[in-house]
Amino acid sequence: MKPGAAIEAVCDKTTDDRLSITAIVLAFNEEIHIRRCLERILPHVQRVVVVDSFSTDKTVEIARDLGAEVLQHPFKHQADQFQWALDTLDIQTDWVLKLDSDEYLEPSAQEWLRQKLVDVPADVTGLEFKRKVIFQGRFIRHGRYYQTVLLRLWRRGCGAIEQRWMDEHAILLHGRSTRVDAGDLVDDNLNDMTYWIDKHNRYATRAMVDFINREHPIFWKDERIKDTDSSAGKKRFLKNSLYARAPLYLRAFLFYAYRYIFRLGFLDGREGLVFHFMHGCWVFMLIDAKIDEARRFIRAHGIEAFKQHLVDRHRIQL
Structure with a gap:
């Protein structure tokens, strides 16, 4: 059987009842994940890009x-x-789904969409999913991390992506969102810790750029999420009004203590110990160190030199 034949057979049988959804999947060197992602979504939606x-x-x-x-x-x-994908693709389906290559929808979430998507009220223009993170094979249930809710499915023409270097979210341009109450969006990256550290080092640099932009406006700051009543908007408000105002470095320790102790992250076992420390302390400490470094550079050389430094050192073209 040629590659993909099994999926083609399933799709051929279900062409008429596949959901009117275009799934857009971002990818770069994702051969470890892309087959799993696509095999779980192709039989259920009309188009995958x-x-x-x-x-x-x-x-x-x-x-x-x-x-x-x-x-x-x-x-x-x-x-x-x-x-770019939203602006470029000639999307004809009723809905658009945002996925990363290391993500997939649980079968119960797929079934919920099959049973209820056609009956979603007209004023509901977006659907949110609860995110389930798998780290080193373990479901990270505690530390308040499993309470993350993300807008990932919206009616054609009703959604956009806020333009940030890090921690971007989908936003609704009009209408309201509701939550898919069966099944989760699973984030299960299969790469090793070296990959994880390298990736989050890059993420920390991008987070630093967004933070410095708050102090020295060097590019347009997308604040459209303020006008939404989304879970992501409320979380962003708390991050900007509380966490961002706390002292550098100290806030990383406080956030880790909140997650690991007060929100019971220790119940996630050995894998949880690594995840909550690395994600809840190390990453945020690294962001603060990069912010500190950027401030020193700007004081010594100025903001224009800093912008060129981002290009030369990090290949970040603002």
């Missing part, structure tokens, strides 16, 4: 063999990449 950042592994080959469309576009950051 992989937006690839010129992968050098087999990501594109696997995606095309499975029957997904593949577009390639130079990468700036996740928000820019996904918004």
Whole structure:
């Protein structure tokens, strides 16, 4: 049987009842994840588009063999990449689904969509999913992390991606959202700790850029999420009004203590110890160190030199 034949067979049988959804999947060197992601979504939606950042592994080959469309576009950051897809694709389906390559919907969430999507009230323009993070094979249930809710599915023309270098969210341009109350959006990255550290080091640099932009406006600050009543908007408000005003470094320790002790992160076992410390303390400490470093650079050389430094050192073109 040729590659992708099993998926093609399933899709052929379910063409008429596949949901009117275009799934957009961002990818770069994701051969470890892309098959799992696509095999779990292709049988259920009318269109799947992989937006690839010129992968050098087999990501594109696997995606095309499975029957997904593949577009390639130079990468700036996740928000820019996904918004480019929204602006470029001629989307004809009723709904748009946002996925990363290491994510997938649980079967119960897929079934919820099959049973209830057609009956969603007209004023509901977006659907939120609860995110389930799997770290080193373990479901991270505690530390308040399992309470993260993300807008990932919206009616065509009703959604956009806020333009940030880090921690971007989908936002509704009008209407309201409701939550899918069966099944989760699973985030299960299969790479090793070296990959995890390298990735979050890059994320910390991008988070620093967004923070410095609050102090020295060097690019347009997208604040559209303030006008929404979303879970992400409320979380952003708390982050900007409380966490961002706390002293550098100390806030990383306080956040870790909150997650690991007061929100019972210790109940997640050995894997939880690593995850909550690395994600809840180390990453935020690293962000603060990069903010501290950026402030010193700006004091010594000025903001224009800092912008050029971002290009030269981090390939970040504002």
